Amino acid sequence: GTEVKSLRLGRANIADSFVRLTPKGPVLFHAHIAEYDFGNHNNHDPYRTRKLLLKAVEVARITEEVRSGGSTIIPLKIYFKHGLAKCLIAIGKGKKQHDRRQDIKERDAKREISRAMRSRR
Numbered sequence: 001g002t003e004v005k006s007l008r009l010g011r012a013n014i015a016d017s018f019v020r021l022t023p024k025g026p027v028l029f030h031a032h033i034a035e036y037d038f039g040n041h042n043n044h045d046p047y048r049t050r051k052l053l054l055k056a057v058e059v060a061r062i063t064e065e066v067r068s069g070g071s072t073i074i075p076l077k078i079y080f081k082h083g084l085a086k087c088l089i090a091i092g093k094g095k096k097q098h099d100r101r102q103d104i105k106e107r108d109a110k111r112e113i114s115r116a117m118r119s120r121r
Contacts, residue, residue: 006044014078021059075088
């Protein structure tokens with residue numbers, strides 16, 4: 001319907017979205033698929049939760065990895081294959097506190113270097 005038409009136009013944002021395992025299966029949360037401009041009053045809700053269709057073996061493997069500790073399921077991209085909308089998902093772990101500090105230090109150092117180069121010109 002209007003959701004697929006909006007996806008085909010590239011009007012989806014999965015930057016803040018994540019996947020949770022529910023008793024009914026994996027569900028995609030906080031994915032924004034914009035309303036279709038030419039849709040009528042029956043247009044879809046842009047932030048609704050969307051059930052993902054996976055094979056039972058895939059769900060079991062993902063469940064085992066996520067339950068073992070500190071991991072989360074994140075969507076990487078949405079694409080079309082043979083006319084069907086697909087969502088590529090991955091299992092990821094959050095950064096440790098010392099990794100975050102290191103990234104901040106590196107970012108600050110790069111910023112200082114670029115400032116010095118600009119002032120030198």
